[in-house]
Amino acid sequence: MSEEPPFTLRIDRNVPPGGSAxxxxxxxxxxxxxxxxxxPEAIADNDFGGAYYGCRGVLHYTKMLFQYIRLKYxxxxxxxxxxxxxxxxxxxxxxxxxxxxxxxxMYWCLLKLIKKKDVHDLELPWRPLYDTLxxxxxxxxxxxxxxxxxxxxxxxxxxRSYLVEFVRKARYYFPKSATAEITAExxxxxxxxxxxxxxxxxxxxxxLPAKHGKDLLQTWLPKLMKISLWSNDSISVRLWFRLWARVxxxxxxxxxxxxxxTDLFTLYLQKINIGSGNPNQGSEKKFPAKYRWLMGSKxxxxxxxxxxxxxxxxxxxxxxxxxLSNFCQLTKTYFHPSxxxxxxxxxxxxxxxxxxxxxxxxxxERRKEANYAPEFNLDTKDPYLVNVLFPxxxxxxxxxxxxxxxxxxxxxRMLCNxxxxxxxxxxxxxxxxxxxxxxxxxxxxxxxxxxxxxxxAALNRGTFPSGSTYLEDMLWLxxxxxxxxxxxxxxxxxxxxxxxxxTVPLIDARTHKGGSxxxxxxxxxxxxxxxxxxxxxxEWCPRxxxxxxxxxxxxxxxxxxxxxxxxTHYVIQRCLRAFFGALxxxxxxxxxxxxxxxITDADFWPVSKYAGCLTYSIGLTHPKEGLSVLFPxxxxxxxxxxxxxxxxxxxxAASYTSENDGKTWVKKEGVPGAAAKHCLYLLSRLTRQAG
Numbered sequence: 106m107s108e109e110p111p112f113t114l115r116i117d118r119n120v121p122p123g124g125s126a127x128x129x130x131x132x133x134x135x136x137x138x139x140x141x142x143x144x145p146e147a148i149a150d151n152d153f154g155g156a157y158y159g160c161r162g163v164l165h166y167t168k169m170l171f172q173y174i175r176l177k178y179x180x181x182x183x184x185x186x187x188x189x190x191x192x193x194x195x196x197x198x199x200x201x202x203x204x205x206x207x208x209x210x211m212y213w214c215l216l217k218l219i220k221k222k223d224v225h226d227l228e229l230p231w232r233p234l235y236d237t238l239x240x241x242x243x244x245x246x247x248x249x250x251x252x253x254x255x256x257x258x259x260x261x262x263x264x265r266s267y268l269v270e271f272v273r274k275a276r277y278y279f280p281k282s283a284t285a286e287i288t289a290e291x292x293x294x295x296x297x298x299x300x301x302x303x304x305x306x307x308x309x310x311x312x313l314p315a316k317h318g319k320d321l322l323q324t325w326l327p328k329l330m331k332i333s334l335w336s337n338d339s340i341s342v343r344l345w346f347r348l349w350a351r352v353x354x355x356x357x358x359x360x361x362x363x364x365x366x367t368d369l370f371t372l373y374l375q376k377i378n379i380g381s382g383n384p385n386q387g388s389e390k391k392f393p394a395k396y397r398w399l400m401g402s403k404x405x406x407x408x409x410x411x412x413x414x415x416x417x418x419x420x421x422x423x424x425x426x427x428x429l430s431n432f433c434q435l436t437k438t439y440f441h442p443s444x445x446x447x448x449x450x451x452x453x454x455x456x457x458x459x460x461x462x463x464x465x466x467x468x469x470e471r472r473k474e475a476n477y478a479p480e481f482n483l484d485t486k487d488p489y490l491v492n493v494l495f496p497x498x499x500x501x502x503x504x505x506x507x508x509x510x511x512x513x514x515x516x517x518r519m520l521c522n523x524x525x526x527x528x529x530x531x532x533x534x535x536x537x538x539x540x541x542x543x544x545x546x547x548x549x550x551x552x553x554x555x556x557x558x559x560x561x562a563a564l565n566r567g568t569f570p571s572g573s574t575y576l577e578d579m580l581w582l583x584x585x586x587x588x589x590x591x592x593x594x595x596x597x598x599x600x601x602x603x604x605x606x607x608t609v610p611l612i613d614a615r616t617h618k619g620g621s622x623x624x625x626x627x628x629x630x631x632x633x634x635x636x637x638x639x640x641x642x643x644e645w646c647p648r649x650x651x652x653x654x655x656x657x658x659x660x661x662x663x664x665x666x667x668x669x670x671x672x673t674h675y676v677i678q679r680c681l682r683a684f685f686g687a688l689x690x691x692x693x694x695x696x697x698x699x700x701x702x703x704i705t706d707a708d709f710w711p712v713s714k715y716a717g718c719l720t721y722s723i724g725l726t727h728p729k730e731g732l733s734v735l736f737p738x739x740x741x742x743x744x745x746x747x748x749x750x751x752x753x754x755x756x757x758a759a760s761y762t763s764e765n766d767g768k769t770w771v772k773k774e775g776v777p778g779a780a781a782k783h784c785l786y787l788l789s790r791l792t793r794q795a796g
Contacts, residue, residue, distance in 0.1 A: 133173075137173060139169075143161075144163065164207050171213060188218060189218050192214060205260035208264050212264060212270075213267050216271045219274050230279075234312070235308070238399070242395075245396065262398075265398045266401060269400070269401030270401055272312065276312065276314045277316070287313050297335040298390055303340075303341060304393075315354075319359050319361060322356065338390065339408065347403070349369065353415050353419050357477040363419075363424055363425075369415070373408070374432075376408055410455075412458065413459040414462040416459060433497060442503040443505075453508040454508075456501070457515055457516060459490075460516030460517075460518075464522070464523070470482040485523055485524065488524070491528060494520070495528060497513075498520075510551070514555055518562065525568045532555070532559070537575065537578055539551070540579075553594065556583065557597050557598075560579075563579075576609065577641050581641075583601060584645075587599065587652035596672065600676065603683045647696065657715040660712045663714035677715060681722040686722075686725075690730075693727050694730060701734055704720075704735075705738065705784055709783065713782075713783045717786055719787075720787045721794055722794075724794030725794040728796065731795060732795055735787075736788070
């Protein structure tokens with residue numbers, strides 16, 4: 106058994122709904138002891154409690170446990186095991202099936218208790234869960250429109266959702282004998298062309314463990330491969346593919362899936378049907394709607410994403426690599442920017458699925474969280490996946506389809522972080538000319554969009570030291586992207602700059618001797634290039650602020666109801682916060698003086714909300730310098746009064762007078778009030794963040 110984590114007390118004054126401040130600020134150990142003492146007693150006494158104030162019972166103590174877990178207080182492993190067994194016995198008891206609110210809360214607690222798979226010596230029988238699922242299935246109907254009017258449906262839906270997610274985690278704790286028992290119970294009930302086929306298929310795919318070794322898998326895998334051909338329904342095929350992907354994930358290094366890879370590729374091609382016709386044509390029986398809740402949160406997961414997961418965990422098979430290479434050659438023309446149509450959606454899903462699960466697998470292996478031997482880890486020096494996918498991605502980033510573009514960008518981000526030396530030089534050679542060539546606007550926009558995804562990888566000297574050679578070009582060539590006429594292009598450009606500012610410290614090498622970053626990496630040549638690139642910051646930073654000021658000045662105002670205004674304010678504030686946070690002290694002083702020159706101009710009065718992003722960011726990142734430069738300026742503007750002598754009163758003067766030192770002065774209306782209000786708002790944002 107692993108060593109238990111040390112107990113630490115956390116005090117949290119933010120009381121969640123239904124909680125009490127005294128309970129949350131009490132000793133966490135005493136709180137947990139009280140739950141473990143009172144909850145079993147309430148269950149034994151059948152005291153389920155109620156909704157009225159001050160009521161005690163199972164519901165009350167379950168909600169206390171819910172709050173305890175949600176606040177992330179530590180629970181020793183031994184107590185986790187006791188709680189898991191107690192809650193499991195309650196929710197799987199048929200007598201307690203009707204207590205929907207209690208069951209919903211307990212399913213959530215169980216899910217969190219066993220989620221990390223660190224509760225040792227815990228064994229959960231599968232049969233009670235199967236019976237609980239059958240109880241819920243007996244209440245399911247094809248038409249939920251009438252039932253949806255009942256208030257109780259919200260509890261039923263939530264309880265079922267947590268139940269399905271809990272079953273997925275509980276499979277890890279099923280005994281080894283559960284595999285044979287589940288297959289003996291459900292496989293004989295798989296009768297083709299009936300509703301029961303879909304019901305028992307879903308239960309089988311949900312309950313069946315896939316981690317108990319090759320020998321047990323061989324007892325049911327060939328049989329289920331044949332059974333999976335009985336239905337052509339898209340949901341049914343997705344369920345089977347999800348099961349095969351799970352088998353591949355839990356048995357990395359084995360050749361269990363090798364005999365079936367050709368058939369799986371063929372079936373996948375039939376389902377996405379990149380030719381013509383209906384991909385579901387020929388399906389004799391549709392998946393009943395009353396069983397869809399058994400798919401849980403993955404009900405809308407596409408077949409292409411699941412197939413991508415299967416491919417990632419079978420990359421050690423030569424047959425898989427050959428088939429994937431042939432598939433990419435076959436579909437290469439579909440990714441051409443001039444192509445559109447429904448066939449692009451599944452291909453985009455496959456690209457995204459491969460990128461997502463490849464990145465997840467690499468991450469688990471680097472963190473040493475993989476449940477297989479290290480010799481089966483992916484080799485990050487292997488260029489296979491780059492050679493196969495990169496030709497498609499270079500075309501897909503210019504696609505007219507949003508799905509293809511989004512999939513290409515997410516996959517490129519993964520490849521740039523795992524294989525930077527293979528991917529980034531080719532991308533930069535493609536993007537720098539695209540940013541220079543203003544006659545090809547679609548390429549410029551695509552380059553800006555992709556830089557907002559992979560900019561941090563391109564400028565990370567730890568993984569890509571030569572990225573500093575492109576820094577100056579990227580800074581100046583992307584600056585025209587901050588365009589007040591095109592807010593979408595502005596958002597993409599500011600998103601790229603946000604990544605850049607979080608990656609590259611803005612330090613002027615002419616005033617800071619040494620490296621341009623806290624840590625040196627790479628050879629002397631790249632170090633010299635990095636230092637040389639920082640010399641443009643002194644000229645570039647004021648130009649950047651001018652472009653942002655232009656965007657702010659030309660806004661028509663801010664309203665919370667307008668989602669464009671909210672999005673524009675968000676990207677400007679996030680980028681400025683990153684910008685001022687990356688500035689060195691000399692550059693910060695330069696930029697503060699630049700901001701002070703015209704932040705109080707009349708052009709900014711109608712857009713104080715946007716201009717407040719500047720003082721907000723300055724007060725947060727450079728409070729002392731910001732207060733010393735901007736505080737006197739803003740206070741002076743607020744206190745300044747526009748006064749004229751009586752003989753010089755014009756038609757725009759106010760009709761009232763005020764006495765001051767024995768003289769009569771006339772105060773103008775309109776302009777001074779607007780200026781004072783604008784400066785007061787800026788000052789409030791500055792001082793609030795500066796403390």
